[in-house]
Amino acid sequence: MNAWSELRALTSYLGGLYGFLRNTASEEECRRRVHRQLEGRDEAFLRMLAAGVAESRSPYGRMCREAGIELGDAAVLVHTEGLESTLERLYDAGVYLTLDELRGRSPVRRGRLEFIAQPEDFDNPLARIDYGTRSGGSRSSGMPVGTDLRLLEYHAGYVPMVMDAFGLRGRPMALWFPTAPATTGIRILLTHAKLGLRNERWFSQSKRVPDRASARQAVLTWATVLTSKLLGNAFPKPEYTPPEAAGRVAEWLAEAKRGGQPAMLHTTPGSAVRVCNAAQELGVDISDSFFRLGGEPFTPGRAQVVAAAGCRAASNYYMVELGGYLGLACASAEEFDDVHLLTDKVAVVQRDKKLDDEATVGALSYTTLHPLSPKVLINLASDDYGVLRRRDCGCPIGRNGFALHLHGIRSYDKLTSEGVTFIGSDLIRLVEEVLPTCFGGSATDYQLVEGDVHGLPSVAIVVSPRIGVIDEGDVIETTISFLCSSGRSQAMMAEMWRTSRTLRVVRRQPYVTAAAKIPALHVLRE
Numbered sequence: 347m348n349a350w351s352e353l354r355a356l357t358s359y360l361g362g363l364y365g366f367l368r369n370t371a372s373e374e375e376c377r378r379r380v381h382r383q384l385e386g387r388d389e390a391f392l393r394m395l396a397a398g399v400a401e402s403r404s405p406y407g408r409m410c411r412e413a414g415i416e417l418g419d420a421a422v423l424v425h426t427e428g429l430e431s432t433l434e435r436l437y438d439a440g441v442y443l444t445l446d447e448l449r450g451r452s453p454v455r456r457g458r459l460e461f462i463a464q465p466e467d468f469d470n471p472l473a474r475i476d477y478g479t480r481s482g483g484s485r486s487s488g489m490p491v492g493t494d495l496r497l498l499e500y501h502a503g504y505v506p507m508v509m510d511a512f513g514l515r516g517r518p519m520a521l522w523f524p525t526a527p528a529t530t531g532i533r534i535l536l537t538h539a540k541l542g543l544r545n546e547r548w549f550s551q552s553k554r555v556p557d558r559a560s561a562r563q564a565v566l567t568w569a570t571v572l573t574s575k576l577l578g579n580a581f582p583k584p585e586y587t588p589p590e591a592a593g594r595v596a597e598w599l600a601e602a603k604r605g606g607q608p609a610m611l612h613t614t615p616g617s618a619v620r621v622c623n624a625a626q627e628l629g630v631d632i633s634d635s636f637f638r639l640g641g642e643p644f645t646p647g648r649a650q651v652v653a654a655a656g657c658r659a660a661s662n663y664y665m666v667e668l669g670g671y672l673g674l675a676c677a678s679a680e681e682f683d684d685v686h687l688l689t690d691k692v693a694v695v696q697r698d699k700k701l702d703d704e705a706t707v708g709a710l711s712y713t714t715l716h717p718l719s720p721k722v723l724i725n726l727a728s729d730d731y732g733v734l735r736r737r738d739c740g741c742p743i744g745r746n747g748f749a750l751h752l753h754g755i756r757s758y759d760k761l762t763s764e765g766v767t768f769i770g771s772d773l774i775r776l777v778e779e780v781l782p783t784c785f786g787g788s789a790t791d792y793q794l795v796e797g798d799v800h801g802l803p804s805v806a807i808v809v810s811p812r813i814g815v816i817d818e819g820d821v822i823e824t825t826i827s828f829l830c831s832s833g834r835s836q837a838m839m840a841e842m843w844r845t846s847r848t849l850r851v852v853r854r855q856p857y858v859t860a861a862a863k864i865p866a867l868h869v870l871r872e
Contacts, residue, residue, distance in 0.1 A: 360569060362476050366495045367577045370542045376503035377746070383500075383716060384690040384747045388429050390715045391693065392421055397471055398722035405454060405463045406441065406724055412459040413439035433695045433713055433725060442711060442725035448667070468721045470714075473497070497669060497718040498533060502540040504674055504688075510742040511677035512660060514610055514636060518602045519545045521612040522595055522621075523641075524552035524842075525584045526564035530641065533670070534612055535581045536570070544579060546609075549587035549595050551617075551842050589846035592620035593628050600630035608634035614641040615648045615661060620846075622655035632657060638675075640664045643756060649682045661685070663755060665728065668692055668712055669719040673752055677741040681753035686743045687734075689750055691716045695725055696734055707731035710752075729757050776828050784824050787813045793856035795868045805843070806852040808868075818851040825849060 383390065396417060399407035410416070415436065423432040436442070443463075446452040450464045476495040509515050519538070523531035535545055567584075574581040587594050595611065599621065602609035611621070618637040625632045633656025644661035652659045663673030663685045672692060673685030687694060692712045699709035710732060711725045732755040738744060739751070781792045791810035807821055826844055830837040843849050857868040 356565065356569065359476055359566060360573060362495050363570060363573050364577070366499065366536070367539055367574055367579065371499060371502060371540050373506045373541060376499075376541070377506065379500055380503040380690055381747065387690060387693070387715050388424050390717065391429055391432075391713065392417075392424060393472075393717065394470075394714055394719075394722050395420055395724065398468075398724060403467075405443070405461070405467050406722070408459060408461065409441045409454070409456055410436075412456050413441055415439060415441065429693055430695065433693055433711075437695050437697065437711060437725045442727060443723065444727045445729055448721075448723070448726065465721075468723060470717075470719055470722050472717045473720055475720075493529070493533065493720065494718045495536070497716070497720075498536050499540050500716070500718065501537045501671060504671060505537065505541055505543070507743045507746055508638070508660075508674055512636065512658070512675075517607060517636065518605075518609040519543070519612070520547035520549065520582075520595075520598060520609065521545055522549040522551070522587065522617050523613065525550045526552075526567050528552065531584070532567055532570055535574075539574065539579050539581070542579065545582055545612075547598055548582040548584045549598075550584040551588055553586045553588070589617070589620055589842060592617070592624040595621045596625040596628060596630055596632055599632040599635045600625065600628075603631055603634065608632075608636070610636040610638060612638045612640075615639045615644045615659075616642060616848075618657075618659060619648050619651045622651050622657065625655060634658075636660075638662070644683045646682065663687075663752065665712075667721055668714055668723065668726070668728075669716060669721075672712070673755075674743050674748070676739055676743065676751060678739040678744070679753075680737075680739075680751075681733075683755060684751055684753040685755070686748035687750045687752050689748060691719065694734065694750075699731070707756075708733065710734075730755055732756065776825065780824065780828050781807075781809075781821070785809070785813060785816050785821060790856065793868055795852070795857065805849050807849060808852050808854060808856050810855055811853050816851075821851050822849045 395406075398404060399410050399417065413436075420432060420436070423435060427435075440456040443454070444452070447454045447463060448465060448468065450462055453460050453462050473494045474496075476493060521531050521534055523534070525531060531548060531550065535548070538545060571581045571583060585594075595613075595617075599609050599611065611618070613621075615637075618639060621637075622632070635655075635657045637652060637657060637659040639659055639661040641664065644659070649659065660675030660677070661683055662671060662675055664670060665672055669691055671688055673687050676684040676686055692715060695711045695713075696708045697711065698706050700706050708731050709727065710730045711727045712723065713725055714721060714723045732752045735751050735753075736749050737751055738749060777792045777794065782788055787810060791813055793808040795806040795808055797804055797806070807825055809816065809821065822844075826840045826849065829840040829843075
């Protein structure tokens with residue numbers, strides 16, 4: 347993009363932002379939008395399906411033709427058998443997508459059909475791009491995903507549900523998320539601003555802008571902060587707060603506690619653990635603080651650390667490609683990571699998948715339903731699995747029509763830690779090619795193991811003792827350098843891994859599955 351195009355894009359964004367921030371929305375208005383979308387999800391799917399197969403070279407159109415399915419067939423199925431049953435039939439007929447296929451990393455093969463798709467092939471023609479970003483995965487520097495300010499306005503409808511469910515009204519709020527090229531922080535601020543809500547502080551783990559493209563996103567961030575100030579609902583300026591400075595966040599929570607109104611902090615589960623540990627080390631009281639979490643798994647070990655500090659936490663479920671929020675934490679949870687699946691925005695199909703260790707998990711595939719979702723996605727295999735259950739929990743979120751619950755959310759082919767995701771094929775290349783080339787041995791001598799150490803995110807680089815003497819620091823630096831090469835967002839987050847010491851080397855034989863296989867990624871399940 348040349349300088350003139352960049353200027354026009356910035357001007358267009360600021361024009362939309364001005365209208366977005368100038369006109370707040372009532373809670374009731376936002377709730378009504380959610381209810382209308384929830385009630386019309388069948389027709390919403392048919393509109394998204396039409397958008398996804400209309401063009402002759404549409405990836406989904408090609409898959410449907412290979413499967414002998416026409417739009418009329420899908421409409422009849424939806425009206426006679428229901429949306430989820432229709433999606434199951436489409437999935438079984440070959441109308442689905444993997445993450446590698448979505449990102450152009452592997453060809454789509456269905457019967458006689460074979461082609462390479464590109465991420466932009468799935469762009470939603472009904473949505474616009476007000477704020478460009480990239481997904482958090484490691485494929486080809488992440489995948490370009492547009493953010494429509496109207497979708498953020500729609501997300502505002504979830505905020506009062508969460509506030510009521512957990513008794514959070516009136517609490518001081520802050521966030522601890524990176525700035526550009528990451529966009530989670532700015533999206534939280536914009537969504538809250540639509541309701542007239544204000545965050546007091548923005549603690550940020552990122553400091554430097556690594557390249558021109560990220561600089562462009564940084565300009566958007568600072569322009570957003572300045573515009574909010576001019577319109578009277580000033581966003582907080584980002585304050586560089588690396589993981590080792592968690593005490594600064596703990597002090598803010600303690601100050602709010604002393605003031606008589608414990609605060610709420612938006613952050614990742616690992617960062618929440620760091621804050622709780624810092625509070626204990628500093629001897630400050632942050633009890634009754636509330637952590638609204640997302641970006642990585644919320645595990646039992648992390649939940650125990652938060653509870654030991656006298657705090658509460660609720661973890662949401664999120665995926666950029668699917669339009670952001672996928673699930674909101676349940677206030678009447680039967681499991682600590684129980685979320686209400688947002689069936690107004692997505693439909694889900696679950697299929698059994700056998701893993702290398704011969705365990706079988708319920709793999710989750712999602713279909714976008716909201717007309718402003720950034721991508722038209724039908725049966726996207728998310729690489730996530732979990733336990734689905736429909737129940738009437740009685741919490742305010744459930745009373746708004748969200749009865750489908752999901753818990754035990756994990757990934758079978760992704761490494762997610764500190765809010766960034768590295769996926770399957772990249773990990774295999776690291777373990778089977780990069781590390782053996784640099785340090786000797788073969789593909790079966792190395793493995794990445796995801797887990798927790800005292801509740802903090804930890805990724806162990808397992809190296810077989812047969813390799814002999816190695817410099818563990820060099821192994822870590824080689825791994826970080828490889829992860830940095832995956833893209834801008836990943837480079838920023840990999841640097842966070844360096845400073846927070848998330849990576850460590852463990853000398854032992856790699857874990858072997860019951861089927862005598864050595865997977866590139868092993869997850870220590872609690």
